[in-house]
Amino acid sequence: MECVFGLVGNDFAVVAADTSAVHSILVHKSNEDKIMILDSHKLVAASGESGDRVQFTEYIQKNVALYQFRNGIPLTTAAAANFTRGELATALRKNPYSVNILLAGYDKETGPSLYYIDYIATLHKVDKGAFGYGSYFSLAMMDRHYHSGMTVEEAIDLVDKCIAEIRSRLVVAPPNFVIKIVDKDGAREYAWRESVKDAAVASA
Amino acid sequence: MARYDRAITVFSPDGHLFQVEYALEAVRKGNAAVGVRGTDIVVLGVEKKSAAKLQDSRSVRKIVNLDDHIALACAGLKADARVLINRARIECQSHRLTVEDPVTVEYITRYIAGLQQKYTQSGGVRPFGLSTLIVGFDPYSGVPSLYQTDPSGTFSAWKANATGRNSNSIREFLEKNYKETSGQETVKLAIRALLEVVESGGKNIEVAVMTKEGLRQLDEAEIDAIAAEIEAEKEATEAAKKAPPKEK
Numbered sequence: 001m002e003c004v005f006g007l008v009g010n011d012f013a014v015v016a017a018d019t020s021a022v023h024s025i026l027v028h029k030s031n032e033d034k035i036m037i038l039d040s041h042k043l044v045a046a047s048g049e050s051g052d053r054v055q056f057t058e059y060i061q062k063n064v065a066l067y068q069f070r071n072g073i074p075l076t077t078a079a080a081a082n083f084t085r086g087e088l089a090t091a092l093r094k095n096p097y098s099v100n101i102l103l104a105g106y107d108k109e110t111g112p113s114l115y116y117i118d119y120i121a122t123l124h125k126v127d128k129g130a131f132g133y134g135s136y137f138s139l140a141m142m143d144r145h146y147h148s149g150m151t152v153e154e155a156i157d158l159v160d161k162c163i164a165e166i167r168s169r170l171v172v173a174p175p176n177f178v179i180k181i182v183d184k185d186g187a188r189e190y191a192w193r194e195s196v197k198d199a200a201v202a203s204a
Numbered sequence: 205m206a207r208y209d210r211a212i213t214v215f216s217p218d219g220h221l222f223q224v225e226y227a228l229e230a231v232r233k234g235n236a237a238v239g240v241r242g243t244d245i246v247v248l249g250v251e252k253k254s255a256a257k258l259q260d261s262r263s264v265r266k267i268v269n270l271d272d273h274i275a276l277a278c279a280g281l282k283a284d285a286r287v288l289i290n291r292a293r294i295e296c297q298s299h300r301l302t303v304e305d306p307v308t309v310e311y312i313t314r315y316i317a318g319l320q321q322k323y324t325q326s327g328g329v330r331p332f333g334l335s336t337l338i339v340g341f342d343p344y345s346g347v348p349s350l351y352q353t354d355p356s357g358t359f360s361a362w363k364a365n366a367t368g369r370n371s372n373s374i375r376e377f378l379e380k381n382y383k384e385t386s387g388q389e390t391v392k393l394a395i396r397a398l399l400e401v402v403e404s405g406g407k408n409i410e411v412a413v414m415t416k417e418g419l420r421q422l423d424e425a426e427i428d429a430i431a432a433e434i435e436a437e438k439e440a441t442e443a444a445k446k447a448p449p450k451e452k
Contacts, residue, residue, distance in 0.1 A: 059301065062297040062298070062300055063297070065297055065300075066293060066297045069269060069271065069293045069297075070290065070293060072265075
């Protein structure tokens, strides 16, 4: 029931992901951050098997960093997306990763972009995308309200609309979401949307 | 003697590994490199041979970063350096991936030295013909460090050191003039040391500064300015020496 979605605005891209870590009927925690800051101007929102998710995204992150040290300049978002897809494709017919990824990035020359990469190594450059059962609701919501060149306020409003829809219509809706944004100033956390806070651990 | 330098794995009767010593000769022919450690900063300086007119000097970077907090300068065979630097960069990321921590300066130095040693004990290979100066800040303690490795695979930490051409003169200068410094004073000391053996001017030396914030390459104008300061200070001390005898 993991929900990940994102969209591209006028000079930024925003992604949102639920923050529940679930194993069968047990919720391990509800503040798991599934959106990794890949480098200064890229975000990777991932959903799927949690072991694969962490393993694969960290592997991509370290290889992207290595490229930057070797070559003195960072990878473009498109290059990072294609590299990611390539790794998924190579592993696919041997030892596949069960990870779906939305890769959002900002390049000085080409502006913001969003890439849809699913677990069987599909790659699409998109304006809006979503994974999981929540995608039935968030994609519909975005289809209705999205237009190109949205401002940050409009985009966050749309994200909130999607979260509201997921919360009200998905049977086991995740309670909390994290929203991250990437623009010319870099990738950073934007906000959390929490309806259930993890209780603080009581001291002994 | 000639029979003992053909294959790397052979000791000479008097306990020498000639290939390793010949590699050290290659280092002695390489450009001068100096490293100075301060309290909050580490400075690397490298002699730049005058660039060929048609060469794009930006493509010849002699001080490279291995990670956000580690930098390396070397003297010797630059092609060998490329290989070592690539392996070190991979190890820096691999370390971050497996233990979720950046490398310490000592760890990566030990890794590079270990690599250099491997090639002194294998069949059919020759040692890497370079000595490295590795600088950086340890990730959590924030302590600055300077290490040196050589073709034999030995390494140690230094307050200040030099390698490559005329490294003995530079080291003598540093031994005489080293004291705990910080910030710009450390940069001046490093440039003064390098100017002992290199023609003055921003065109002939490359200087980079490692602080807690990361590596920063100084541009020609900055180096020229500091070199000018050093010249002025030298002239002032010369004048001061000459002045007292005149006062009667």
